[in-house]
Amino acid sequence: MDDRTVLTGNHFMNGDHACAEGAIAVGCRFFGGYPITPSTEIAERLARRLPEVDGVFIQMEDELGSMAAILGASADGARAMTATSGPGLSLMMENIGLAVMMEIPCVVVDVQRGSPSTGLPTMPGQSDVMQARWGSHGDYAIVAYAPSSPQEMFDLTILAFNIADRYRVPVLLLADEVVGHMVERVVIPPREEIEYWKRKTPEDAGDAAVSPFMAADADLIPPMIHAGEGYRVHFTGLTHNEQGYPEMSAETHHKLVNRLINKIKINQNKIIRTEGLYLEDAEIVVVSYGCTARSARHAVRDARNRGIPVGLLRLVSLWPFPTMLFQELAGRVDKFIVAEMNLGQMSLEVERCVKRPVNGVFHAGGAMISPFPIMDAILEVAE
Amino acid sequence: MTTARIAEKHPLDEIIRSDRMPHIWCPGCGIGIAMRCYAQAILDSGIPIDQQVVVSGIGCTGRVAGYMNIDSYHSTHGRAIPFAVGVKLANPNLSVTVFSGDGDLAAIGGNHLIHAARRNVDIKVICINNFNYGMTGGQAGPTTPKGARATTAPYGNPELPFNLPYLLAASGANYVSRWTTIHVRQIRDDILYTFQKPGFTFIEVLSPCPIGFGKSNNIEDGLEEMFLYKERCVLVHDGDVHAEELGIDLREDKNIYIGKFIEREQPPYQPVRVEMNT
Numbered sequence: 335m336d337d338r339t340v341l342t343g344n345h346f347m348n349g350d351h352a353c354a355e356g357a358i359a360v361g362c363r364f365f366g367g368y369p370i371t372p373s374t375e376i377a378e379r380l381a382r383r384l385p386e387v388d389g390v391f392i393q394m395e396d397e398l399g400s401m402a403a404i405l406g407a408s409a410d411g412a413r414a415m416t417a418t419s420g421p422g423l424s425l426m427m428e429n430i431g432l433a434v435m436m437e438i439p440c441v442v443v444d445v446q447r448g449s450p451s452t453g454l455p456t457m458p459g460q461s462d463v464m465q466a467r468w469g470s471h472g473d474y475a476i477v478a479y480a481p482s483s484p485q486e487m488f489d490l491t492i493l494a495f496n497i498a499d500r501y502r503v504p505v506l507l508l509a510d511e512v513v514g515h516m517v518e519r520v521v522i523p524p525r526e527e528i529e530y531w532k533r534k535t536p537e538d539a540g541d542a543a544v545s546p547f548m549a550a551d552a553d554l555i556p557p558m559i560h561a562g563e564g565y566r567v568h569f570t571g572l573t574h575n576e577q578g579y580p581e582m583s584a585e586t587h588h589k590l591v592n593r594l595i596n597k598i599k600i601n602q603n604k605i606i607r608t609e610g611l612y613l614e615d616a617e618i619v620v621v622s623y624g625c626t627a628r629s630a631r632h633a634v635r636d637a638r639n640r641g642i643p644v645g646l647l648r649l650v651s652l653w654p655f656p657t658m659l660f661q662e663l664a665g666r667v668d669k670f671i672v673a674e675m676n677l678g679q680m681s682l683e684v685e686r687c688v689k690r691p692v693n694g695v696f697h698a699g700g701a702m703i704s705p706f707p708i709m710d711a712i713l714e715v716a717e
Numbered sequence: 718m719t720t721a722r723i724a725e726k727h728p729l730d731e732i733i734r735s736d737r738m739p740h741i742w743c744p745g746c747g748i749g750i751a752m753r754c755y756a757q758a759i760l761d762s763g764i765p766i767d768q769q770v771v772v773s774g775i776g777c778t779g780r781v782a783g784y785m786n787i788d789s790y791h792s793t794h795g796r797a798i799p800f801a802v803g804v805k806l807a808n809p810n811l812s813v814t815v816f817s818g819d820g821d822l823a824a825i826g827g828n829h830l831i832h833a834a835r836r837n838v839d840i841k842v843i844c845i846n847n848f849n850y851g852m853t854g855g856q857a858g859p860t861t862p863k864g865a866r867a868t869t870a871p872y873g874n875p876e877l878p879f880n881l882p883y884l885l886a887a888s889g890a891n892y893v894s895r896w897t898t899i900h901v902r903q904i905r906d907d908i909l910y911t912f913q914k915p916g917f918t919f920i921e922v923l924s925p926c927p928i929g930f931g932k933s934n935n936i937e938d939g940l941e942e943m944f945l946y947k948e949r950c951v952l953v954h955d956g957d958v959h960a961e962e963l964g965i966d967l968r969e970d971k972n973i974y975i976g977k978f979i980e981r982e983q984p985p986y987q988p989v990r991v992e993m994n995t
Contacts, residue, residue, distance in 0.1 A: 338993055364806070366802075385988070388990065390806045390807060391989065392802070395829060395832040396828060398796060398829075399796070399828070399829050399832070402799035402803065402829075403799045403802050403806075404803060405800055406772070406790070406800040406801060406803025406807070407803035407804065407806065407807035408803075409790060409800075409803070410803075410804055410811070412807040414803070414807070429793055432792060432796075561790075561804055561808065561811055562768060562770070562810065563767075563788075564767040566766075566789075567789070568783055568789045568790075571791060579734075579737060579783070580791075
C-alpha cells in the first residue's frame with residue numbers, strides 16, 4: 335500500500351509544507367487553524383494531506399478557537415497542532431497558558447512576520463521570541479525551537495511533537511517568513527527512522543486513578559490521562575491539587591507552579607538543541623537563530639578565512655535558554671555578537687548569562703539580515 | 718423536635734463528585750437544579766458513563782465540569798465550545814456536552830457559539846441563562862434585559878439583549894429549546910433527547926440568580942423568580958411562535974416562551990475523509 339503518512343524521499347519544498355509533512359510523519363492527526371500569512375501554506379497542505387491519513391483538519395473561526403480545539407483533541411490523545419503568525423499568536427496566548435496549566439501537549443507553529451500589530455504580513459521577522467516565552471500571563475515554562483531551513487521545519491516539527499508529549503508542555507516552532515517560504519531540498523527519511531516518543535500513560539506510573547496530577551517520577555511529569563479512558567478525570571485551568579481538583583491555596587499554587595517550571599528546568603539538557611561552528615578556539619562568538627543564522631554562518635566563515643578567531647553558536651532551541659552553555663562560553667570567549675531580526679530580544683538573555691554587554695546586529699524586520707552587517711560587527715569587535 | 722438525617726447514599730453519587738460538595742452556588746441559584754437534570758439524563762441515557770465528557774467555560778455555570786464525575790474539562794472563559802469541538806472530532810465515540818453560562822457562551826464565546834452551530838458539530842450545549850454575570854457579582858451581560866439594573870448598569874442596561882434561540886436558529890443549530898429551572902423533567906428529557914439527536918443542539922435554561930440579578934431588580938429571592946417563571950411561561954412547539962418573538966424581559970408582564978423551538982435534520986459536521994488508491 336502506498337504509505338501516505340511518511341513521504342520518504344528527496345523533495346524540493348518550502349518550509350511550511352515541510353512542517354506539515356513533519357507533523358503528519360510523526361503522527362499529528364488534528365489541525366485546527368485560521369489562515370494567516372505567512373503560515374497559511376501549512377494549513378493548506380494539511381487540508382489536503384490530513385484527510386488522506388484519517389486525520390482531522392478544521393478551519394476554525396479564529397485563533398482563540400484554534401488553540402482551544404487542538405487542546406480538546408490532544409485531551410483525547412490525538413497529536414494536535416496549529417499554525418499562525420504574530421497577530422494570531424497573540425490571540426492564542428491565553429490558551430497556551432491553559433495548555434501549560436492542564437499539561438496538555440500541543441505544537442504551535444509561529445511563522446514570524448514583521449511586527450508589531452499587522453506589521454509586514456508577507457515579510458520576515460523574529461520579534462515574537464519573547465512573546466513566545468512570556469506572552470501568557472503568569473510564571474510558566476514552554477519549549478521553543480527555531481528552524482533555519484525547510485529541512486529543519488520538517489525535523490524540528492517532529493522533535494516538537496515528541497518533546498510536547500514527553501514533557502506535557504506546549505512546544506512552539508518559531509519559524510519565520512524566510513524559512514517558511516524558502517524552497518529547498520528536504521529529505522524525508524523512511525518511516526522507521528522517524529522517532530516517536532509516546533506520552534507517559536497511567537500504566538507507566540503511579541496510581542493515576544487517585545491522583546492524576548501527581549508527579550511521582552523524578553522527571554516531575556504525571557502520566558497523561560485521556561478522555562474516554564475510564565478514569566473520570568478532571569482538568570482545570572484553576573490551581574489544582576494532585577487529584578486535579580481546584581484548590582484555592584497559596585501552598586498548592588506555589589507547589590504546582592514550581593513543578594510546571596521545574597519539569598522543564600530539570601529536563602532542559604534533553605530539550606535544548608544548539609549547533610556550534612569553530613567554537614573550540616573562538617575568541618568572538620556570533621549568536622544567531624532561524625533565518626538570520628544562515629547569514630551569520632556566511633559571515634563567520636568569511637571572517638575565519640580572514641584569520642579572525644570567530645565562532646558561531648546557532649540556537650536551535652530558544653526556550654529553555656541554554657544558560658549553562660553561555661556561562662561556560664563566557665569563561666573563555668571575549669566578545670559576543672547577537673544577530674537577530676528584532677531590536678534585541680534574545681540578546682538580553684545572552685547578556686544575562688555572559689554578564690557583559692554584547693554587540694547586537696539588529697533589524698526590526700522586513701528583510702533578511704545579510705552577512706555584511708554581521709561581518710562589520712565581527713570586524714569591529716576584532717579590532 | 719425533628720433532627721436532620723444524613724443519607725448514606727444518594728442516587729447520583731456515581732455521577733457527581735460528592736467529595737467536592739458543598740458546591741459554590743448561592744442559596745436560590747438554579748444551576749444545581751439543571752446540573753442534577755444533566756446527571757440524571759446521563760444515568761438514564763444508557764450511554765456508558767466513561768464515554769461522557771463535559772466541557773465548561775468560566776463562571777458560576779463553568780463550575781459544573783468540576784462537579785460531574787465524568788471526564789471533565791474546565792477550560793478558559795468563552796472557549797468551552799471550541800475545546801469541545803476538538804474533543805468530539807478527535808474521538809467521535811465520545812458524547813460531548815458543553816455546560817456553561819450565558820456570558821461565557823454568548824458574550825466572550827459568542828463567535829464560537831454561532832460557528833459551531835453553523836458547522837452543526839455534534840456537541841450538546843446546555844446554556845444556563847441567569848441574565849447576568851453571577852460569579853463576578855452581578856454585572857450586565859449579553860442577556861441582561863434592556864433597562865435592568867446591574868452593578869455595571871447602575872442606571873439601567875442601555876443595551877438590547879440577545880434572543881438566544883433566535884440567534885441559534887439563524888446560525889444553523891439542529892435543535893433549540895428553552896426551559897426554566899422549574900421544568901426539571903422537561904430539562905432531563907430534553908437532554909436525553911439531545912444525546913441521541915445528531916448535530917449541534919442548544920438547550921437554554923432560565924435560572925434564578927437572586928444574589929447577582931435578583932438583588933438589583935426587585936426579585937426577592939430564587940423562589941420568587943421561580944414563581945415568576947411559573948406564571949409567565951407559555952409552552953410552544955416548533956413553529957408556533959416565530960423565533961424573533963422569543964426574546965425575554967423578566968421585568969415586563971410578558972409571556973416567556975418555553976419548549977422546543979427548532980428541530981432540523983441536517984447531517985452533523987464530518988471531517989473530510991479521502992480514500993486513497995491502494
